[in-house]
Amino acid sequence: MSNQKMKLAVLTSGGDSAGMNAVVRSVVKAGIMRGCETWIVREGYEGLVRGNTAPHKYHTDPPTVPSIAREAYAHAHHSNLLENLRFGDGDLLRDGTGDHPGGRTLKGRYIVRVGWDDVRGWFAQGGTLIGTARSTVFRTVEGRLKAAHNLIKEGIDAIVVCGGDGSLSGADVFRAEWPSHVATLLAQGAITPEQAEKHGHLRIAGLVGSIDNDMSMTDLTIGAVTALTRICEAVDNINSTAASHSRAFVLEVMGRHCGWLALMAGVSAGADFIFIPERPPKADPWEDEMCEEIQRHREVGKRKTIVIVAEGALDSNLQPIRADYIKDVLTERLGLDTRVTTLGHTQRGGKPCAYDRILPTLQGEEAVKALLESTPETPSYMIGVRENKITRVPLMEAVAMTREAGEAIAAKDFTKAMSLRDNEFHQSLEGFIATSILQKEPRLPKHQRMRVAIIHMGAPAGGMNAATRAAVRYCIRQGHHPIAVHNGFRGLLEDNVHELSWLGVDSWTARGGSELGTNRTLPSIDLGAVAARFQSHSFDGLMLIGGFEAFNALLILEGGRKAYPALNIPMVHLPATISNNVPMTEFSLGSDTSLNALVDACDSIKQSASASRNRVFVVETQGGKCGYIATMGALATGACLVYTPEHGISLDSLRDDVKFLKIRYGLDAKGHNEGRLVIRNESASNVYTTDVITKMLKEEGGELFDARSASLGHTLQGGIPSPMDRARAVRLSLRCMAFLEEHHHALQGQPGRVKHAPPASAAVITIQGSSIIWVPVRDMVEHADMANRRGKTVWWDEIRGLVNDLVGRSELLACG
Ligand code: ATP
Secondary structure (H helix, E strand, C coil): CCCHHHHCCCCCCCCCCCCCCHHHHHHHHHHHHHHHHHHHHHHHHHHHCCEECCCCCEEECCCCCHHHHHHHHHHHHHHHHHHCCCEEEHHHHHHHCCHHHHHHHCCECCCECCCHHHHHHCCCCCCCCCCCCCCCCCHHHHHHHHHHHHHHHCCCCCCCCCCCCHHHHHHHHHHHHHHHHHHHHHHHCCCHHHHHHHCCCEEEEEEECCCCCCCCCCCCCCHHHHHHHHHHHHHHHHHEEEEEEECEEEEEECCCCCCCCHHHHHHHHHHCEEEECCCCCCCCCCHHHHHHHHHHHHHHHCEEEEEEEEECEEEECCEEECHHHHHHHHHHHHCEEEEEEEEHHCCCCCCCCCCCHHHHHHHHHHHHHHHCCCCCCCCCCHHHHHHHEEEEEEHHHHHHHHHHHHHHHHHHHHHHHHHHCCHHHHHHHHHHHHHHHCCCCCCHHHHHCCCCEEECCCCCCCCHHHHHHHHHHHHHHHHCEEEEEECHHHHHHHCCCEECCCCCCCCCHCCCCCCCCCCCCHHHHHHHHHHHHHHHHCCCEEEEEEEEEHHHHHHHHCCCCCCCCHHCCEEEEEEEEECCCCCCCCCCCCCCHHHHHHHHHHHHHHHHHHHHEEEEEEEEEECCCCCCCHHHHHHCCCCEEECCCCCCHHHHHHHHHHHHHHHHHHHHCCCCCEEEEEEEECCCCCCCHHHHHHHHHHHHHCCCCEEEEEEEHHHHHCCCHHHHHHHHHHHHHHHHHHHHHHHHHHCCCCCCCCCCCCCCHHEEEEEECCCEEEEEEHHHHHHHHHHCCCEEECCCCCHHHHHCCCCHHHHHHHHH
C-alpha cells in the first residue's frame, strides 16, 4: 500500500486525560503532512461500533480567497495539506453536534473525515473534544465485527488509540482478530472481495492517555503531569489554611494500582506522610508509624500536617487505607483538628500543562511514522517515552507488564511490584523519605559530617528553593551542617552566612524566586578573599545552584585550587536556569516552570488575538543566546514561526515568513478570526528586533492580518515552580549531596594535612538521555560556547523543523 493512500483514524478511549486533544491534533497534522487521509472516531470504541448512518457533508469548494492563496490553490495538485484544508473549519468538532455552514453535521456520524483546520487551537483544552466512552459492546466479538465493518466501509486501514491499558488491550485484541473479521464479513457478503483484499491488515498504534501514570515501559503517560499539577495546586492552597489553623489535612488522590500521583505530590508539595499501593507502611500496625512521624514533626514546631493517600492504598494485609480512617486516627491519637479533602475529578480537569502538549505532539508524530512503517509482521506499538526519548515498544508487552504490577500487589509481593516501577519512582521515594522523615539521630558518625555551603547564582529559576530544601533536609538527616550563603559571592565576602534548619525550609518547595538571594558576581571578584571565607567558615563541600554563571563560578573555583588550599573541597553545580543553556545537560531546573509560564501567557494572548480580528502576535521571550524556551514554547503553543539566536533571522527568511502568513490567512475559512503566534527569542537578531518584525508584519498584512507584539520578560521566571521542577530538584539535589559525601570521604582518606582535590571532585550534574552523568567542570569547557553562553550542541534543534511542519510552512510556500 502506498503511503499516499493510508486512511488513518484516531480515537480516545477510557478515562479522559489532559493532552488527548493534543494527540488528536498531532496525529491529524502529522498524518496530513505525510500524505494520509485523516479521520476521527467520536466516543471511543463505542463510535467505532455505531459507525455512520448519515452521509458525508463536507465543504467542497475552497474558501473565497485573495489572490496569493488562490495562486496556492492553483498549484495545489500535489499538496495533501491544501487538499485537506477544505475538510475542516475548526468549529464542527468543537461544537459537537449542531449544523454548520456548508451543511456539515455530526448527526448520525461517528467516524468523521477531518481536515487540517478542524484541530486548530486544540492545545489549550482539557479532556477530549472527540469524546470518549467505556464501551461494553466493543468487549464482545460481535461488537468488534461491527467495528471492523464500519472501518472497512469508510476505507480506513490504520488507527491510533489513545487511552489506558484497557483501551490498548482492546486495540490489540481487535488487531489480532482482524483477519477473522474480514473473512466473516466477506462470507456474509457485507464486503466485496476487493475490500477484503485491500483491508487484509489493520495497522494499530497506541498512545497512553492516563492520569495515573500506571503504564509500564514508559516514564510518563499523557495527562499525568497535568493531574500532578492540579494536586500540587490543591496542596499549595491547603497549606496556607492548614498552617493558619494548625490543622491536619488528609488528601485523597487518584491511583487505583499505582501510587505515582501520591508519591510525586508528596515529594513536590512537601507532605508529611504518604500511602501508596505498591509500598504499604512497614510497621504493623501502620498507625503507630504514621503517628510517631507526625508527632516528631509537630514537636519541632510544624503547625500543619499534610497526609496524601492514593485511592488504591493498602496496608501489608491488603486492607484498604481510607482517608476517613486516617483522619480518625490523627484526631483521636494526636488530637489534631483534621479534615479530609478528596480531589476526585478535579485532577482530570483544567488545561494541559506544557509537558502534556509537547509529549502528545511528539508521540502523535511518532505514531503516524510507526503506522506508515507497519507491516503484517511487525507488532502493534505503544509509543512511550524514556527520559527524553520517544520510544516504540510492543503494545502487548507493555500491557502485560502493567498487569503484572497489579497482580504482584494482589499477591502481597510488594518487592516485585516496586521492581516493576522505574528509576524515577524509586529515586522519588528515596527523595520523599530523605526530605520528609525526621531522623531521631543523625546517621553518620561525627568525623564524617560536613559543613556544606549552598549558594544560588544568576537569575532565579523555579526549583532552586526546592533543591535547597532537599539538600538541607538530607544534610540534617545525615548529621551535616547546611550553611546558606546569602546573595551569592558578594554575600560570602560580607559574611552573610547562616545555618539552615529542618523547619526553616519547610515551605520552600512551593516558593519561586531564590530564598537565599542571588546575583551574577563571580568568585573572581576576589578569589583570595573567597577562599579565606571558605576557610574561616570551615566549608567541607559546596553546592552551587544556578545557570551559566554557576558553571563559570565553579570553573574559577576549581582553577584556584592550586593557589588556595581551602578550595580543595568537593564542589557541585546543579544547573538551574530558565534559559536551559548549561552545556551537556538536557534540562535545567526552572526550564519547565518557565515553559508553563510561557504557555499560560500565550494562551491568553492568542485568545485576545482571535477575539478582535485576525492578528499575529510577536511574542518575545527571554533565554539569552539560547533558543530552548522559544523553540519548545513554540511547539507547546502551536506558534507558526519561531526565531532563535542559533538560527538567526535573515531578510530572505523574513520574506518567506511574510509570504507564508499571507497564504495561511488567505486560506482561513471566511468569517473566521484567527490569532497566530510568532515567538522570538530576545537575542535572535540585533537588527530584526521584535518591534521591527511586528511593524513589518503589520505593514505587509494589509487586509489579511494585523500585528502586535508582547514581551514576556521576567514573567517567564514563573511564579510557583512546576511540580516537574520541584520533583527534579529533589532527585538531583540528593544526588549532589551523595557526590559531596563520596568525595569528602575520599579526601579524608588522603594522608597529610594538606588535601588535593582531584578535578573530578568539581563537577556539574547533568541529565543525558536516561542517565544522570557527572561532568568534571574542566571537561565541560570543550562543550561550551563560552562567548554565546550556551552548549555547542543542543538536543532540541530538530524541534524547530517540527514547529514549521505542524503549520505547513514549507508546503504552503512551495505551493504559493
Ligand atoms: P483508564 O486508565 O482511564 O481506566 P482504560 O483504557 O484502562 O483507561 P478501560 O475502561 O479499561 O479504560 O477500557 C476502555 C475501553 O476499552 C473499554 O470500555 C472497552 O471498550 C475497551 N476494552 C478494554 N479491555 C478490552 C478487551 N480486553 N477487549 C476488548 N475491548 C476492551
